[in-house]
Amino acid sequence: MAFKDASKPSGPVALANGLTVEVNRDLCIGCGGCTALASGTFGLDDEGKSVILDSADTDTKETIQGAVAGCPVGAITAN
Template structure:
């Protein structure tokens, strides 16, 4: 089973970095914070780059 990525929206500051790195996976919602809208939108290494780039470490694999 493939890993899934999730965003802790309580911690997210809405910087948009993840959405700029992997727009096929992440977007900012109406509340101005990141959400995952397409789990299979990018390869795991690209998603990992977004995770590693998050300034508040709110994106995680589950």
């Protein structure tokens, strides 16, 4: 798995579309919802926590915002 920023796998990471994406690893329950809704942007690491992938720029801003809205624990921010 390739991270967008290997030094900060769960962000914050600035994307080409202007969003800065971050996952709160303490809140993430590893449900996989974001990986389904924005598969280019999110993946689950070995700890079952969501990380931001190197392919994040292949998802639209709207797709990523959909994943933010779909997270059941509000763990993702993208502003």
